[in-house]
Amino acid sequence: MLDVEFDKATSVRPSLAVEFADGFVRVMRFERKTDNNFALRAFNEVELPAGTIENGVITQTDVVATTLAKAIETSQPHSVNTVYTIGILPQDYTFFLTIELPGIAKEELSDLIKRKVGDILPMSESEVYWDWHRIRTEENRTTIQLAAVPKNIINSYMETFDKAKLIALLFEPSAVSTSRLVYTVDPELSKHSVLVEATETSFIVSLMSNGDIIFSSDVTIQPVSSKENVRILLRKIEQVIGYDKTANIDIKTCAILVYGQNPNISIEDTIKSLNEMGAANANRINYSIESKYLAGHIEKHGKDVYIPLIGAAIRGMGKEKQGTTTINLIPQVAKVEFGRQELANTLRRYLVFVGINVLLLIVMIFVVSAETTKRVEQLSERYESVLNLSESAKVRDVQESINNLNSITGKNLKLVNSVFDWDKLMSAIAAVTQPDIVLNNMSAVPATSGLTQDSWEIVLTGTAVSRSSVITMTDLMRQGGLFNSVKLPLESLEDGQNVNFTIEAKVKYTSLLP
Missing domain, CATH: 3.30.420.380 (Nucleotidyltransferase; domain 5)
Structure with missing residues (x-):
């Protein structure tokens, strides 16, 4: 065997x-x-x-x-x-x-x-x-x-x-x-x-x-x-x-x-x-x-x-x-050692899975005590925190755009701020956003890897004056260290004015812990 x-x-x-x-x-x-x-x-x-x-x-x-x-x-x-x-x-x-x-x-x-x-x-x-x-x-x-x-x-x-x-x-x-x-x-x-x-x-x-x-x-x-x-x-x-x-x-x-x-x-x-x-x-x-x-x-x-x-x-x-x-x-001894390590890794992954789900349960309980029934049903059903940005957040200045993100999503961020450092995420987005980019919407939901939820899946949508600035922002996200699996569907980009774009990325839970 x-x-x-x-x-x-x-x-x-x-x-x-x-x-x-x-x-x-x-x-x-x-x-x-x-x-x-x-x-x-x-x-x-x-x-x-x-x-x-x-x-x-x-x-x-x-x-x-x-x-x-x-x-x-x-x-x-x-x-x-x-x-x-x-x-x-x-x-x-x-x-x-x-x-x-x-x-x-x-x-x-x-x-x-x-x-x-x-x-x-x-x-x-x-x-x-x-x-x-x-x-x-x-x-x-x-x-x-x-x-x-x-x-x-x-x-x-x-x-x-x-x-x-x-x-x-x-x-x-x-x-x-x-x-x-x-x-x-x-x-x-x-x-x-x-x-x-x-x-x-x-x-x-x-x-x-x-x-x-x-x-x-x-x-x-x-x-x-x-x-x-x-x-x-x-x-x-x-x-x-x-x-x-x-x-x-x-x-x-x-x-x-x-x-x-x-x-x-x-x-x-x-x-x-x-x-x-x-x-x-x-x-x-x-x-x-x-x-x-x-x-x-x-x-x-x-x-x-x-x-x-x-x-x-x-x-x-x-x-x-x-x-x-x-x-x-x-050697057979190497096969045995490999099997032992695989068993240990499987147990470790299981414990992480249990720990993360317990953590999510605690977050859910906190949300139940602080939010309306509608928000409770949303969070308990999907184990997620959704950060919705208003379509009105279409501003030209980068700092104003990021400030607008914070003000619009403040209530949602407050729900999970005791567990995750969302300021770190917002700062990282601010650092890579180009001057001609307007951010319209962002969502963060738990991403599943195998049997374990270990990352936030971040989806950013916005408008830019040029295609090159979107590509530059995506490259900077890949190089920054916080984001991984950064994806930019290039087929949706066309040169010209008001280029609409969607950027998908993942952020490890551990990267946003205080």
Whole structure:
């Protein structure tokens, strides 16, 4: 049950993709605009001091955590707006295997894997974190994907994230991140293809089937000619392709996608040699992201560097695409801690909900003793205090306009002034109102967020001489710190005299407490 709930959380929580590779820490966060469209929210890369990572293990967690925090703080074009992270693991330290098991229920399958995993893994079970994922069921057979990574690598990542005040939700090998990008760019291509990543010491060959990595193996780059290394690579690709007995593919028909960084190997020459030797469908991974903040880095380091990071950032948008892997190598203890924190947060939200409603009840009782039956019915039915401004408040001077607001709404403000500081709200509105703006009406009602009423929803209407002054006022409200979720429907604005406008914003209850 814990695993199920944790998987649900990782699939919907917006997360920051983090990768430590090639001597850099890189962070990336996308925001979804529509189902098929997303934009870069935050990106950065900062060089790591030499010797901070050895054999995949972060050996100087304090230094790396500080560098990671710096990358997050200086990200562009916007700030990072989440503490949740997806950690990308180096593929050359990850074990991947796909095996067939009897077609039994998931609970029974899980018990069977736990009993057999020690015999399946080529390393000691006590030295690794492992996870499995069912990728298909046919007749009475189930095919699962099994992945494992040394504990010291994951533990060093967890410690680093903790020191950087981040919460790890997911750890996945870089080939899995890459497969997600391929699936996003071309779902058809991801049905049967081979990923070839060139690292400093080896070619890592991963077989992708229906969006999942089902097998991964590596071949060491030899100190021989580039042609000879390609021949060795070609034999490894043939072996990996043969691992999938269900697919009718071979070296001539299978798509081979080559990417990576090796100062002694040209990716273009490798692709050319592969095609000359019989792999007719070798090519690069092509993607396009329109962002001036990323363009300069791509020009400097090349597109291949950012392929796994982009794939993980796609997962971080909080909506996993069907067909992609759900392997997660995060430790079980982290899942337990996450569940404990979620329970505590739920209880805290409930107590806040109860407290706010008690506070509102007290306000209502006070109103009953001070106002007419009509006002009592209004407040008790809607739990709101409405601040109505007369249409006659159409004056040109800003201070006179604000004074008029106070005089017209004085009786209503007096009802709740013992709880909320409305003078602070009026002062904030006065500070941003432009000279040519006339405020006609304002209302404040409790806004609901989830199950909790925690904000006042403020609606301002008025008239301005020009559209630009309304936009300026809205921008100043966003920058002021008191208002949040400020909205201005631009379609209702037209240049010219006497532009009518409506501004919607929210103010936290806590911001107006004395």
